[in-house]
Each structure stands twice: as C-alpha cells, then as structure tokens.
Amino acid sequence: MKLKGTQILLEVLKEENADIIFGYPGGTVLDIYDQLYKSDLKHILVRHEQGAVHAADGYARATGKVGVCLVTSGPGATNTVTGIATANMDSIPLVVFTGQVPTSLIGNDAFQECDITGITRPCTKHNFLVRNIEELASTIKEAFHIARSGRPGPVLVDLPKDVMATQTDYDPANIKFRNYEVAHKPAPKKMANVFDMLQAAKKPLIMTGGGVILGKASEELTHLSRKYQIPVTGTLMGLGSFPGSDGLWLGMLGMHGTYYANMAISHCDFLLAVGVRFDDRVTGTIETFAANAKIVHIDIDPSSINKNVTVDLPIIGDTKATLKDLLRFLEEHHYAQDAVSRKTWLDEIDEWREKVPLTYCQNDEIIKPQYVIETLHKLTKGDALITTEVGQNQMWTAQFFQFDRPNSFISSGGLGTMGFGLPAAIGVKCAFPDKHVVDIAGDGSIQMNIQELATAAQYNIAVKIVLLNNGYLGMVRQWQELFYEKRYSHTDMTYAPDFVKLAEAFGIIGLRATKPSEVETVLKQGLSVHKPVLMDFRVSREECVYPMVRPGESISQMTLGSREIIN
Amino acid sequence: MEKKAHVISILVHNKPDVLARIAGTLGGKGYNIDSLCVNTTTQNDISKIVMTTAGSQATVTRIENQLQRLVDVISVDDLTNVESIYREMVLVRLNLTTQNSETVKKAIDMNKWKVIVSGDKYVIVEITGDKTQIDFSLARLEPLGITDITRTGLIALKLED
Ligand SMILES: Cc1ncc(C[n+]2csc(CCOP(=O)(O)OP(=O)(O)O)c2C)c(N)n1
Numbered sequence: 067m068k069l070k071g072t073q074i075l076l077e078v079l080k081e082e083n084a085d086i087i088f089g090y091p092g093g094t095v096l097d098i099y100d101q102l103y104k105s106d107l108k109h110i111l112v113r114h115e116q117g118a119v120h121a122a123d124g125y126a127r128a129t130g131k132v133g134v135c136l137v138t139s140g141p142g143a144t145n146t147v148t149g150i151a152t153a154n155m156d157s158i159p160l161v162v163f164t165g166q167v168p169t170s171l172i173g174n175d176a177f178q179e180c181d182i183t184g185i186t187r188p189c190t191k192h193n194f195l196v197r198n199i200e201e202l203a204s205t206i207k208e209a210f211h212i213a214r215s216g217r218p219g220p221v222l223v224d225l226p227k228d229v230m231a232t233q234t235d236y237d238p239a240n241i242k243f244r245n246y247e248v249a250h251k252p253a254p255k256k257m258a259n260v261f262d263m264l265q266a267a268k269k270p271l272i273m274t275g276g277g278v279i280l281g282k283a284s285e286e287l288t289h290l291s292r293k294y295q296i297p298v299t300g301t302l303m304g305l306g307s308f309p310g311s312d313g314l315w316l317g318m319l320g321m322h323g324t325y326y327a328n329m330a331i332s333h334c335d336f337l338l339a340v341g342v343r344f345d346d347r348v349t350g351t352i353e354t355f356a357a358n359a360k361i362v363h364i365d366i367d368p369s370s371i372n373k374n375v376t377v378d379l380p381i382i383g384d385t386k387a388t389l390k391d392l393l394r395f396l397e398e399h400h401y402a403q404d405a406v407s408r409k410t411w412l413d414e415i416d417e418w419r420e421k422v423p424l425t426y427c428q429n430d431e432i433i434k435p436q437y438v439i440e441t442l443h444k445l446t447k448g449d450a451l452i453t454t455e456v457g458q459n460q461m462w463t464a465q466f467f468q469f470d471r472p473n474s475f476i477s478s479g480g481l482g483t484m485g486f487g488l489p490a491a492i493g494v495k496c497a498f499p500d501k502h503v504v505d506i507a508g509d510g511s512i513q514m515n516i517q518e519l520a521t522a523a524q525y526n527i528a529v530k531i532v533l534l535n536n537g538y539l540g541m542v543r544q545w546q547e548l549f550y551e552k553r554y555s556h557t558d559m560t561y562a563p564d565f566v567k568l569a570e571a572f573g574i575i576g577l578r579a580t581k582p583s584e585v586e587t588v589l590k591q592g593l594s595v596h597k598p599v600l601m602d603f604r605v606s607r608e609e610c611v612y613p614m615v616r617p618g619e620s621i622s623q624m625t626l627g628s629r630e631i632i633n
Numbered sequence: 634m635e636k637k638a639h640v641i642s643i644l645v646h647n648k649p650d651v652l653a654r655i656a657g658t659l660g661g662k663g664y665n666i667d668s669l670c671v672n673t674t675t676q677n678d679i680s681k682i683v684m685t686t687a688g689s690q691a692t693v694t695r696i697e698n699q700l701q702r703l704v705d706v707i708s709v710d711d712l713t714n715v716e717s718i719y720r721e722m723v724l725v726r727l728n729l730t731t732q733n734s735e736t737v738k739k740a741i742d743m744n745k746w747k748v749i750v751s752g753d754k755y756v757i758v759e760i761t762g763d764k765t766q767i768d769f770s771l772a773r774l775e776p777l778g779i780t781d782i783t784r785t786g787l788i789a790l791k792l793e794d
C-alpha cells in the first residue's frame with residue numbers, strides 16, 4: 067500500500083495505541099495537520115507548546131502509557147524544551163514530534179529552522195531526525211519502543227516537511243527496528259544476600275521511589291512491607307507507590323520529609339531502596355545518610371547505582387520482576403521476622419511519630435494552606451488525581467494529601483518546573499474524565515502556563531485548580547526568611563491578576579475563599595461542577611514548610627519552625 | 634582516590650550523530666576526553682571508538698554507565714583492567730637547512746624512523762608505537778626542530794575476549 071509520510075505517521079500512531087495528541091500547528095506541520103483534519107485521532111490544541119508537552123507528560127504519568135505531542139519547527143520546537151527536560155528528569159515516556167524545514171534547506175538557516183535534535187540531545191532519552199521516507203515508519207516505532215522500554219524517557223522525532231510529503235510502500239507487518247528490551251535476569255545469589263541482611267537486621271526500612279511507579283511494582287512492594295512488617299518511607303516521586311493510609315507508611319523523607327521518616331533513615335540498620343536515585347534533596351549530607359545501615363539498591367538503570375550514595379548490594383533490574391524474585395525467595399526460604407525486635411523498632415518509630423507529628427495551626431482568621439489540602443483530601447476521600455506546581459504548594463501536598471494509589475500524585479520532581487501542574491492536569495483529565503483531577507497550585511507557578519485555561523475551557527476539560535495564593539514566590543521567600551534575614555528580594559507577588567475575574571475571562575468558573583470557614587464550601591462547590599474551576603484560596607502569607615532539613619545538613623537534624631530538634 | 638588514565642573501547646551503531654552524543658554526554662557531565670579515535674569495524678554499520686580519559690575508578694565507572702545509557706552504544710569496555718595492546722601514530726615534519734640536514738639524517742638512520750616523504754627542504758617521518766615508544770622518539774625529535782606534528786589518538790585492542 068502506497069502512503070504519504072503524513073499518512074504513515076497517523077497509521078503508526080494508531081498501531082501504537084496513541085489515542086490523543088497534544089499539539090500546536092505551524093508551517094512545517096501544515097501537511098500533518100491537514101491529515102489530522104481527515105482523521106478521527108483526538109487532538110487537543112494547547113495554547114503554548116510547553117503546555118503540550120506537560121499535558122502529554124501528565125497523561126503519561128497517570129496512565130503509564132506513552133504521551134504524544136506534535137509541534138512545528140523553530141520556535142514551536144524550542145518551546146518544548148522545558149517540557150522535555152521535565153519528563154527526562156522524571157523518566158516519563160513521551161514521543162515529541164517536531165516539524166522541520168525540508169531536508170534540502172537544513173543547515174541553511176532557513177525560516178524557522180533550528181537544530182532541535184542538537185538542542186535536545188542532553189535532555190531526551192534519544193532523538194531522531196528522519197532523513198528519508200523509508201526510515202519513517204521504523205523510526206516512529208523505535209521511538210515509542212525506546213520511550214517505554216528500560217528506564218523510560220522522552221524521545222523526540224524531527225520530521226522534515228519534504229519527507230512527510232513523499233510517498234512510499236507501507237506494510238505494517240514488515241516494520242523492522244532495533245529492540246532494546248533487556249530480559250530480566252534473576253540473581254539468586256543476590257536474593258540470598260538480601261535474605262541474610264534482612265535476617266541480621268533489627269531495624270529494616272524500605273525506601274520507595276519513582277521507579278516503583280514506573281515499573282508498576284507497587285503491589286509487590288506493598289506486599290513485601292505488609293507481609294514482613296517492614297516500614298516504608300518514600301521520595302517525592304514515590305508517593306502513592308505505598309498506601310499513605312497504611313500504618314507502616316512513614317511519609318516522605320528528605321528536606322521536607324517527616325521527622326519520623328528521617329529518623330528512621332538515620333537509625334535503620336537495613337535499607338532496601340527501590341527505584342530511587344538518592345537525589346541531594348532526599349539524602350541531606352551524604353556521609354550521614356543511613357549511616358548505620360546496610361543498603362540494598364534495586365534500580366533498572368546501572369548509572370543510578372553508586373552515583374550519590376555508595377551501597378552494599380546493588381541489584382540492577384526491573385523493580386517489579388526483582389521484587390517478585392525477592393518475595394519468592396523469602397517465602398521459599400521461610401524468612402520470618404523476629405517479632406520482638408520488629409515490635410521494638412516499630413514502637414521506636416511510633417515514638418518519633420508522636421514526638422513530632424506533621425502538623426500546623428489553623429485559627430479562625432487566616433486560611434492555612436495545609437488545611438485546604440487536608441479538606442480537599444477529606445472531601446474527595448483521597449479519590450482524586452492530584453498534580454502540583456512547584457514550591458511550597460508542592461511540598462504541602464506531598465505532606466498533607468494521603469496518596470493511596472500509584473499514578474495519583476503527578477508532580478515535577480527532578481527538574482522542579484513551575485507551570486507544570488495546570489497543563490499536566492489537563493492531560494490527566496483527558497485520560498480520566500470521570501475522576502477528580504486537581505492542580506494544587508501556587509500563585510507564582512500558575513501564571514507560568516495560565517494560558518492553558520483557554521484549552522481547558524475550549525474542550526470543557528473539567529480540571530480544578532486549588533490555588534494556594536500567598537502573594538509570594540513562597541518557597542524562595544521561605545529561604546530568604548531563613549537564610550537571608552528576611553530580605554525578600556523580588557519574591558513579592560502581590561501584584562497579580564484578580565484570579566476570579568481572570569478565570570471568568572477565560573470562560574471558566576472562578577471562586578474565592580478568604581476565611582477558614584469558607585474553605586469547605588468553596589471546595590465542595592468547585593468539585594461538584596463539571597466545568598473547569600479556579601479556586602483562589604487567600605492563605606497565610608508567610609507560612610513556612612516544616613519540618614525542614616537545612617541545605618548541607620544531616621537529615622536527622624530538622625528545623626521545626628520555632629522548635630529546634632537536634633539528634 | 635587515585636586518578637589514572639583509562640582507555641575505554643566503545644562499540645556503537647554508526648549513526649550520524651553518535652559521536653556528538655558521546656562527546657555531549659561526557660562534556661555535559663563534566664568529564665574530560667583526552668584522546669579519541671573512531672572508525673568502522675568489519676561491519677559498516679558498527680563503529681569502534683577508543684577513548685582515553687583520566688579519573689578515579691569510581692569516576693570511570695560512572696562514565697561507563699553514562700555511556701551505556703545511550704541508545705546507540707552497544708558496549709563499553711575499560712581496557713585498563715585487561716591485557717591489551719596500545720598503538721599511536723605520529724607524523725612529524727622536520728625542516729632541513731644546510732646546518733641541520735646531516736644531523737637529521739643521522740638521527741633518522743640511528744633511530745630507524747620511517748621516512749614517508751623526503752625533499753630538499755623537509756622530511757616527514759612516521760612513528761608508531763605505544764606511549765613509551767612515542768615519548769622516547771619525540772624526545773629525540775624535538776631538538777631537531779619539529780615544524781609540524783599530528784598525532785592520532787591512542788588505539789587499543791584486547792588480547793583476548
Ligand atoms: C520555571 C521555574 N522558575 C523558577 C523556579 C524557582 N522557584 C522554585 S519555587 C518558586 C516559588 C514558587 O512560587 P509559587 O508558585 O507562588 O508557590 P509557593 O511556593 O508560594 O507555594 C520558584 C520561583 C522554578 N522552580 N521553576
């Protein structure tokens with residue numbers, strides 16, 4: 067069958083089960099858009115290409131599928147870079163199609179030409195420039211395969227206009243591409259090692275990360291913890307991989323982790339770290355991180371091993387398959403924890419939990435941001451898909467919304483991209499139209515991709531924005547308060563639009579709460595309508611995120627606002 | 634940790650920008666490439682890159698891991714830890730003058746350097762060997778007045794798989 071490049075693109079997308087594209091047209095992709103016009107493939111027209119990538123990213127994080135975007139060459143392509151880098155840092159599978167000038171013009175500084183494969187080389191898992199029509203189908207297939215295999219990541223495919231206009235024979239049964247899937251290799255010796263370490267341990271701890279969610283290994287991890295009564299802490303990216311309502315859950319660790327999680331890390335004698343990369347926001351000073359523990363590190367990417375923290379036993383492998391192997395080994399060899407020592411350990415943790423719980427003070431006058439999040443959790447019974455922006459809003463969400471399911475906390479962890487939450491929520495809502503999808507936002511961040519309210523309005527994508535409006539770039543202000551003697555250099559955001567009017571101008575619903583007594587009403591009202599809603603919560607302006615580990619300190623030394631706890 | 638030179642042999646799919654990917658990955662993460670040699674193997678679509686870099690064992694392991702992550706990289710081998718042979722080639726041009734031509738010719742005979750081109754005004758010699766041999770020859774060539782020099786990077790081959 068003879069098909070044009072543009073037709074082949076849509077055919078392969080269908081084969082790859084891509085059911086939605088987030089995109090923005092332009093000169094070099096006019097032909098592709100013309101083909102889309104004749105096709106029934108769903109396309110969401112965003113208002114900025116960065117929004118397209120974040121939306122595809124949100125879609126991918128919520129579904130575990132590959133997210134797809136389509137943009138034009140030059141500025142369309144460069145506008146995707148922040149989105150691609152965001153996905154790359156968090157290992158999110160995306161395929162980003164960029165238009166390119168015709169091959170005969172490449173290298174001539176043609177109108178809207180830019181070397182996007184060169185620009186994105188360091189922030190993609192891989193990228194391609196399709197040089198001729200014969201390579202097109204196999205390249206697209208390979209791009210999807212690379213995006214989702216091994217440690218996932220974004221792949222960019224640059225499509226010159228002339229290649230897409232050329233015809234060639236297309237035979238879906240006969241597309242050849244390289245296979246990168248590495249077969250899982252069981253490591254029985256290592257399992258025996260883990261067995262011995264676990265047997266010797268009196269204070270075992272599991273640390274779960276984004277790799278558990280990406281590897282769809284939550285069930286195995288949860289089973290391991292519950293069966294052998296091993297408490298669990300997690301990184302930001304790991305939230306939801308273990309039920310937040312479970313008594314064995316200690317909350318997030320690290321800079322804004324719970325006191326008890328950080329104390330458990332500091333005191334444990336065995337740490338099973340799964341799908342994590344020991345980011346510096348998590349470890350505090352490396353020398354004191356889990357200093358008393360034998361550390362086992364399971365990760366699919368060898369380059370994550372011994373990168374930041376030197377571990378006693380690295381196991382390179384798929385998190386799900388490896389945890390299955392481990393569970394089987396422990397069962398077959400009749401591992402049973404020593405009930406007495408395990409109880410002592412869990413009691414010790416509970417003492418820390420009681421000594422310094424996660425808490426805040428809500429009065430009658432001023433809305434506390436944490437209260438808004440807790441109320442949102444209460445009203446949705448936790449059954450919501452939550453995206454966040456970056457800053458205090460993100461940390462409070464991580465602390466105060468209990469995530470019970472994987473793929474329900476969607477946040478830019480590695481890159482920390484302000485402006486991620488709204489377009490990501492749009493992507494999530496496209497995948498789950500019947501679920502509550504809420505962007506917990508900051509007033510600074512929301513203004514970075516506010517134009518996507520128009521996208522939500524156009525397609526009636528009923529995302530809900532819970533704006534924790536403190537009139538500050540709050541997280542930066544917090545650092546200025548703590549480390550720069552309150553010199554609030556360029557962090558005051560009081561000059562901002564009237565968000566309710568702004569929402570209305572975009573054709574969505576705007577609501578506001580200024581008193582604690584209004585919080586529940588506004589949330590209920592916002593959640594109940596099938597339209598996009600922006601809820602502007604005027605929160606306590608100088609609230610800080612606590613507890614906190616100061617940069618360069620051990621995670622056992624936490625600052626708790628006025629009370630200092632040093633151990 | 635002790636820093637030393639490592640010779641890394643990398644098999645790659647011979648894609649247009651594979652070299653840029655490798656150089657970019659290392660440069661972007663702050664690692665130095667001291668020398669680099671690239672060419673195809675017996676298979677046209679597979680190239681071998683031999684690269685030297687200096688660093689502690691931990692740093693070099695990190696480099697290997699970063700390279701392994703690249704989609705076009707097939708394998709990465711640190712030859713420093715296995716028995717291998719090393720070769721490098723140097724081309725040197727020496728200008729001939731009435732004063733030096735006798736000394737130069739004598740030195741060439743004595744050291745058994747291979748002359749590739751010899752004219753009235755200059756002579757070009759080729760030296761091939763491992764690092765010690767090259768250093769030895771260069772020390773003797775230098776006083777003769779080198780006017781131009783080109784060195785390949787180091788290439789290496791494992792004795793056994
Ligand atoms: C694109 C981008 N620019 C700058 C930063 C640095 N930064 C991190 S948090 C933050 C403040 C965010 O303010 P806001 O969205 O109001 O959230 P808050 O901390 O007040 O909840 C800034 C500027 C960033 N993370 N991303």
Ligand SMILES: [Mg+2]
Pocket residue numbers: 508509510534535536537538539540
């Ligand atoms: Mg703010």
